[in-house]
Amino acid sequence: MSFDGEWSGLRAEAASRMRINSARKGSPGEDSGDLVVRQDDLGRVGHEAFLLHARLKKAGDMTRGAKDDGATAKAASALGAHHFSMGDALTTMATMWNDQLKTLLQACAHISNGLDYTKKSQSHTDKEIGASLTHRNGSAVSVSEISRYYR
Incomplete structure (x- = not known):
């Protein structure tokens, strides 16, 4: 073909x-x-992203060590000191792990912050729309008045 x-x-x-x-x-x-997006949905997903960020940061640091003095860094240093090529490979792996962990943490933070912003922004927009659809005395704008905006 x-x-x-x-x-x-x-x-x-x-x-x-x-x-x-x-x-x-x-x-x-x-x-x-x-x-259809509800405020509760945005809040729950944003909160889960925040919790995932915290758990991932803790779990990732357990492997690497908070200040590069964890078991992986010590093992890489000891192997390198004895001229094993595995020491350099382990150092490279730990560096790559750290870079990917940071990327994933940034993604979780971006999701959490973005949903928090969206939730606040949507609430603000809803209030603006509500204010624009009421008269000064608080009465609702009529349908005929609203339809003038769409002609």
Whole structure:
């Protein structure tokens, strides 16, 4: 089969599985395809990311040692002192572990902080929308007034 034939077959197969700009009709949150995010959900996921960060930091430091004086660093130093190539390899492994651990910790912190920000930002946006949809006396803006914004 030629490349063009195979490519068009793959595109047709992908197109049959994709739904773009469409969602089932129904009330929001009723598996209608609408994105529904609740403040509690954001808080729980952010908190779990924070807890994961703390557990991962502790577990990662147990392997490496908090100040590079853990069992791995000591073993690498002792092996290197006796001219075993394993000492350098162990040092390289510990360095790579530390770099990957830092990357994972940053990702957990980014998720936690991002969700905290989103939760606060969404709450602020909800308050702004609520304030813009009420008159000075506290009464609700009518539907006809709201519809003028969308013409």
